[in-house]
Amino acid sequence: xxxxxxxxxxxxxxxxxxxxxxxxxxxxxxxxxxxxxxxxxxxxxxxxxxxxxxxxxxxxxxxxxxxxxxxxxxxxxxxxxxxxxxxxxxxxxxxxxxxxxxxxxxxxxxxxxxxxxxxxxxxxxxxxxxxxxxxxxxxxxxxxxxxxxxxxxxxxxxxxxxxxxxxxxxxxxxxxxxxxxxxxxxxxxxxxxxxxxxxxxxxxxxxxxxxxxxxxxxxxxxxxxxxxxxxxxxxxxxxxxxxxxxxxxxxxxxxxxxxxxxxxxxxxxxxx
Numbered sequence: 001x002x003x004x005x006x007x008x009x010x011x012x013x014x015x016x017x018x019x020x021x022x023x024x025x026x027x028x029x030x031x032x033x034x035x036x037x038x039x040x041x042x043x044x045x046x047x048x049x050x051x052x053x054x055x056x057x058x059x060x061x062x063x064x065x066x067x068x069x070x071x072x073x074x075x076x077x078x079x080x081x082x083x084x085x086x087x088x089x090x091x092x093x094x095x096x097x098x099x100x101x102x103x104x105x106x107x108x109x110x111x112x113x114x115x116x117x118x119x120x121x122x123x124x125x126x127x128x129x130x131x132x133x134x135x136x137x138x139x140x141x142x143x144x145x146x147x148x149x150x151x152x153x154x155x156x157x158x159x160x161x162x163x164x165x166x167x168x169x170x171x172x173x174x175x176x177x178x179x180x181x182x183x184x185x186x187x188x189x190x191x192x193x194x195x196x197x198x199x200x201x202x203x204x205x206x207x208x209x210x211x212x213x214x215x216x217x218x219x220x221x222x223x224x225x226x227x228x229x230x231x232x233x234x235x236x237x238x239x240x241x242x243x244x245x246x247x248x249x250x251x252x253x254x255x256x257x258x259x260x261x262x263x264x265x266x267x268x269x270x271x272x
Contacts, residue, residue, distance in 0.1 A: 001109060001147050001247055002271070004031045004258065005175050006240035007182070008066075009041040010203030010210030011231025015051060018202045021238045021260055022058045029242055029258075029271050031059075033103065033111050037151060037177045037199070038085075039065035044211065044231040046071030049078050052085055061103060062086065064115040066153030066178055067123055069097075088117035088153060090131035100135045102145060109146040109247065112139050114171075118154020118163075118178075128152070129166060136170055141250035147172040148250060154178055157197045161185075164195035172245045172252050175199050180209040182239045182257065182264070192251030200239030205263035207232035237261025242269050 004025060009018050018036060026034060036055055038047040046068050055063055062084050069087045070076055079085055079097035089099020100114040114135055116128040132150060141148050148171040152163050160176040167174055169191025175198075176183075182200025189195050201210050208216035211229045218226050238261055244254040256269040 001032045001111070001245045002030055003111070003147060003149060003173065003243050003245065004029060004034045004240060005149065005151070005173065005199055006034070006036040006202055006238060006258075007199035008037045008039060008177050008180055008201045008203070010180065010201050010236075011040065011044045011233070013231065013233050013236040014201065014203040014210065015041050015054070017236035017238050017261060019054060019058050022055070022060060025258065025260070026059045029269060032105060032109070033061050033147070034059060035062045035064060035113055035149060035151065036060045037065065037153070038063040039068045039153075040210065042072050044229070046075065047085075048072050048074060049082070052082070056084060062101065062113045064113070064151040064153075064177070066117055086113065086115040088115050088125065089135065090116050090126040090128045092126060099131065102139065110144065112145040112148040114148070114150045116150060116152055118152060118156060118159045120154065120156035120159045122155055129163065132163075132167065141170055141172065142248060146247055146250055147245050149173045149175070152176050157183070160197045161195070164189060164193065168193045169251070172250050173241065173243050175241050182259065186241060186255055186257050188252050188255050192249065194241070194243045194252040194255040196241050196257075199241050200259070202238045203236045204232035204234045205237050205261075206234050235262050237263045239264070
């Protein structure tokens with residue numbers, strides 16, 4: 001199975017880039033399933049139903065989120081009706097929405113997508129390791145599901161790497177989001193799980209992690225209140241991870257970065 005994961009979409013420029021490139025990437029990489037983290041898509045803070053539907057219309061199969069999931073209040077009342085939008089599964093019991101979903105392709109293959117949030121330097125949610133374990137006890141890779149992906153939304157690379165090794169051999173891909181910077185550690189771990197500490201963002205890289213750089217710099221330099229941070233508006237670069245898995249085991253046989261846009265060194269896997 002060919003799976004494409006795209007990192008955090010930031011603001012209008014990130015949305016426009018994602019909407020533009022998703023159809024072309026699906027075609028060029030012969031993608032079977034496409035996941036996108038949309039938690040910063042609405043003005044840099046959260047996501048709306050309208051924006052999510054725009055992503056679905058161009059070929060996104062699942063939208064994951066993170067600590068900004070509730071920034072657009074409308075999602076609180078609507079997320080229960082949309083299984084294609086995930087929030088971190090380690091929110092307390094009773095939180096609206098779901099943190100994991102199984103998606104069935106037209107040919108019958110099934111993809112498990114999980115969304116969890118780390119705890120180091122983040123909000124104090126329930127244990128993400130225990131939360132993921134609870135899901136995996138019900139859905140075994142290579143058994144009930146053909147492929148399994150975890151979007152692990154967090155700040156600390158150590159916590160993300162620990163999760164990757166903890167799940168090695170039991171999921172197809174563990175990929176970090178939240179820092180908006182694509183890390184250079186994409187690899188296939190010893191047990192066959194692909195891992196990258198952070199997929200990067202779909203956003204304007206002439207910025208400070210997607211936000212206008214003058215305001216962000218002023219906050220660090222002057223240590224005084226500034227105007228509200230807003231997303232940078234130049235052409236965005238789309239970043240993500242592409243994997244190919246073995247349908248029998250669900251483990252990853254190939255993993256490559258995806259970068260398409262004006263600022264970073266571009267990389268597009270070649271698919272025969």
